[in-house]
Amino acid sequence: MSTTVDLRRLIGDLREADGNATFVIGAGASISAGIPSAAKLVEEVCSKYGHRLDRLSESERTIYGRVMGCLDPGQREKLISPYLEGAKLNWGHLALASLIAEGKVKRVLTFNFDLLLEKALAVLGRHVAVYDFGGFDPRLYTLRYDAPGAPELALRVEGLLHAAGLPAHRVDEGGLDHGIWTPLRYLLPDADLPVLPLAWPPDWTPARLFALGAALAPLAAEGVLIVGSGSITHNLRRVFAGGRMNVDQPATPESTAFRDWFAARAEAGDWDALFDYRAQAPHAVLMHPTDEHLLSFFVAAGAGGRVPARRIHQSFEYGDLGMDAYAFGPQAAVLPVIG
Secondary structure, eight states, rough: OSHHHHHHHHHHHHTSSSSSSEEOOOOHHHHTTOOOOOOHHHHHHHHOOOOOOGOOOOTGGGGGHHTTTTSOOHHHHHHHHHHHEEEEEEEEHHHHHHHHTTEEEEEEEEEEOHHHHHHHHHHTTTTOOOOOOOSSSSGGGOOOOOOOOHHHHHHHHHHHHHHHOOOOOOOOOOOHHHHHHHHHHHHHHTTTSSOOOOOOOTTTOHHHHHHHHHTTGGGGGOOOOOOOSSSSSSOHHHTTTTTTOOOOOOOHHHHHHHHHHHHHHTTOOOOHHHHHHHHTTHHHHHOOOTTTTHHHHHHHHHHOOOOOOEEEEEOHHHHTOOOOEEOOSGGGGSOOOOO
């Protein structure tokens, strides 16, 4: 399929299809956008880093994976970053993004390292689901959540953060990771409300993330719902030790103790204790070996202010994974508790 006529015919056929099409795209999709082919990158590596390829045979020096494997991460980034920064969308990315937005293409498979398709979706005001996990049921990788983006809100958030003295970097790429699209598929199944992802450096403390949320507090009066998604306890290594556990297994004492401590401190408005949870909460490090699944709690809490929070739902899976939900702000007290 090498002519414009063939491509037009394909697009026409997809628009009349039932929406179950799967696209597989390779490096050729991005060459006209300024991303070099694998062969060109191999040539560049041989020219700039030939001394790193001494252990390769002549035939191996033509194989992309073997050649790139000889570079360290910093060298690969230095090689590729200029192309990514200078890449421009081509009509193929926009056409495919349009088909995705129309629901005519169900999934796209690619090994490309560029984010041009995500940028094209952002241009059209749509997000794409990001499958940032591995080792789970293959059906999870077919789920979609094609919510619209919120570029105007992004500008507003950027302004609020700068006004609070916090750094902010706005990017054009769209995409919702599983921490966003998983709960939103239940809360807003029609994916018809604009969504703005917010990320932060992984080393920010709970107190600083609370301040970040406080900077966003004015958005509540503007009709913006600030959602922090994660898990109140999260230690998958413990959950799957010795094989997959029963999803309905009774709660472990450690998980219960941590979750109850957290709820008591939140409902007392003891934010200083919560900021220091890793030292004060029982089994804190066991329940969160790393705390990326908990930190969003503090952002949403900060948007509600230094007032007591309320646990409006509590549940668990596999004995250890807490699924508790909290409400924040002055109106939290009037919300019902959900079973």
